[in-house]
Amino acid sequence: MPVPVQPVVSDDALPASVDVAVIGAGMAGSAAAYFLAEKGHSVALIEKGIVGGEQTSRNWGWCRQQHRDLRELPLAMKSLEIWGDLNRELGTETGFRRTGLVYVTNRPADFAQWEEWTLKAREHQMHSRVLTPEEAKAMTPGSTGEWIGGVHSPNDGRAEPALAGPALADAARENGATIHQNCAVRGLDIQAGKVTGVITERGRVRSRAVLCAGGAWSSLFCRRHGVRLPQAGVRSTSFFTKAAPLITEGGLSLPNVTLRRRLDGGYTVGLSGRGLVEMSPQGLLYARDFWPTLKKRWTGVTLGVGRSFFDGPESFAHWAFDRVSPFERHRTLDPGADPKLVHQGLTKLAEHYPALKGVEVAHCWGGLIDSTPDGIPVISAVESLPGLYLSTGFTGHGFGIGPGAGRLAADIVAGDPPIVDPRPFRYSRMVDGTDLGAPGML
Numbered sequence: 001m002p003v004p005v006q007p008v009v010s011d012d013a014l015p016a017s018v019d020v021a022v023i024g025a026g027m028a029g030s031a032a033a034y035f036l037a038e039k040g041h042s043v044a045l046i047e048k049g050i051v052g053g054e055q056t057s058r059n060w061g062w063c064r065q066q067h068r069d070l071r072e073l074p075l076a077m078k079s080l081e082i083w084g085d086l087n088r089e090l091g092t093e094t095g096f097r098r099t100g101l102v103y104v105t106n107r108p109a110d111f112a113q114w115e116e117w118t119l120k121a122r123e124h125q126m127h128s129r130v131l132t133p134e135e136a137k138a139m140t141p142g143s144t145g146e147w148i149g150g151v152h153s154p155n156d157g158r159a160e161p162a163l164a165g166p167a168l169a170d171a172a173r174e175n176g177a178t179i180h181q182n183c184a185v186r187g188l189d190i191q192a193g194k195v196t197g198v199i200t201e202r203g204r205v206r207s208r209a210v211l212c213a214g215g216a217w218s219s220l221f222c223r224r225h226g227v228r229l230p231q232a233g234v235r236s237t238s239f240f241t242k243a244a245p246l247i248t249e250g251g252l253s254l255p256n257v258t259l260r261r262r263l264d265g266g267y268t269v270g271l272s273g274r275g276l277v278e279m280s281p282q283g284l285l286y287a288r289d290f291w292p293t294l295k296k297r298w299t300g301v302t303l304g305v306g307r308s309f310f311d312g313p314e315s316f317a318h319w320a321f322d323r324v325s326p327f328e329r330h331r332t333l334d335p336g337a338d339p340k341l342v343h344q345g346l347t348k349l350a351e352h353y354p355a356l357k358g359v360e361v362a363h364c365w366g367g368l369i370d371s372t373p374d375g376i377p378v379i380s381a382v383e384s385l386p387g388l389y390l391s392t393g394f395t396g397h398g399f400g401i402g403p404g405a406g407r408l409a410a411d412i413v414a415g416d417p418p419i420v421d422p423r424p425f426r427y428s429r430m431v432d433g434t435d436l437g438a439p440g441m442l
């Protein structure tokens with residue numbers, strides 16, 4: 001079921017021409033539109049469904065530096081800086097609170113990995129503390145677990161996914177951007193080898209630059225124009241509870257289950273390591289790129305064949321720009337929750353915290369996480385197609401790093417000095433034979 005999202009007002013008419021057309025109003029597109037408009041560029045933010053309707057409203061709401069791939073850590077650290085000021089800067093509630101995040105475990109392999117990561121992260125001045133068994137226990141009062149240790153990242157926090165994406169889109173609009181919902185971009189307008197705008201279901205918009213922030217749809221969109229972008233979708237189930245006793249003010253990762261306190265006093269609950277990867281034509285096309293990841297990291301992932309083989313973002317589709325495109329046939333991708341996983345989540349919660357026994361589910365949903373082979377996003381120009389830029393492939397991390405990613409994408413599109421070194425996120429790594437390897441900690 002779609003997650004209820006804070007509604008955003010659309011503009012009536014599409015502009016004939018803008019500096020930048022942004023495709024997709026999730027976290028990546030909305031944040032980029034906000035920062036581009038703040039820099040004084042004219043922006044049209046174009047969304048096939050509603051602002052924040054896909055991954056951006058379906059995530060757990062963890063805003064973390066902890067356990068980030070080290071290539072991504074500087075961007076995560078900038079993002080947490082931006083989050084800290086965002087409620088004030090936007091003049092509205094994103095739900096962000098710097099509550100800290102806690103991870104505890106009884107698995108030696110997890111703990112060893114966390115210790116190693118924390119040592120390396122210190123080189124980036126990232127403040128994270130390894131917890132002894134006693135400290136881990138003290139940070140989880142009321143839990144039944146006997147932990148061998150944990151980690152605590154006090155500068156991390158949590159925000160409300162249903163509020164934050166729409167808040168950034170609204171702020172972009174206040175800065176002069178226009179917003180167009182229920183308006184799919186069918187393709188790029190390309191003249192003499194350069195992108196000169198977008199072709200939407202409601203007509204053309206000329207632009208100097210196009211930023212594709214299409215989440216799980218970016219690969220399909222790019223493929224239509226001969227641009228190679230390996231992406232794979234991992235389907236995940238989550239739910240939130242009605243108001244429940246206070247266990248944590250922030251986010252807490254327990255073996256097999258995570259919980260994050262919500263503004264409404266409930267918890268958003270996720271099942272870690274329980275993703276489903278459906279075999280799809282796109283999956284087969286990029287199987288070689290993802291093979292190291294599948295071998296090393298996706299131990300908890302189930303493989304299956306489902307509807308995505310024939311339909312949706314990972315199918316093979318070809319469409320004419322004057323006809324209905326796959327983007328209009330799926331205004332909001334809504335994969336549905338797996339009831340077995342919801343039940344398992346509730347059981348695990350009650351096992352770890354007897355005080356949460358009998359807590360009621362208020363809403364459950366599925367989401368499709370768009371992943372790259374090396375687990376970090378592409379935020380970059382596409383050199384082979386001047387005028388096209390990408391901000392996509394966030395691999396399950398794009399909410400927390402959304403503000404920084406939006407700022408970096410805006411810097412790159414505007415040609416301004418980038419907020420962090422953009423090289424780890426360059427598009428060219430997808431096509432120049434770089435050994436993408438497997439991601440760091442997911």
Ligand SMILES: Cc1cc2nc3c(=O)[nH]c(=O)nc-3n(C[C@H](O)[C@H](O)[C@H](O)COP(=O)(O)OP(=O)(O)OC[C@H]3O[C@@H](n4cnc5c(N)ncnc54)[C@H](O)[C@@H]3O)c2cc1C
Pocket residue numbers: 023024025026027028029046047048049050051052053054055056057058059060061062063064183184185186213214215216217218221236237238270327331332366367368369391392393394395396397398399400401
């Ligand atoms: C279950 C789950 C839990 C997660 N937990 C966390 C977490 O705790 N912390 C964290 O940091 N991240 C988390 N993530 C990841 C995070 O939600 C995503 O990385 C982030 O929201 C990606 O934002 P996006 O804008 O790239 O994509 P999306 O939010 O998916 O937005 C893409 C948008 O583009 C639109 N679009 C696509 N094609 C077109 C087109 N042709 N024309 C017009 N519009 C188009 C789509 O309709 C969509 O609205 C989680 C994800 C899931 C699914």
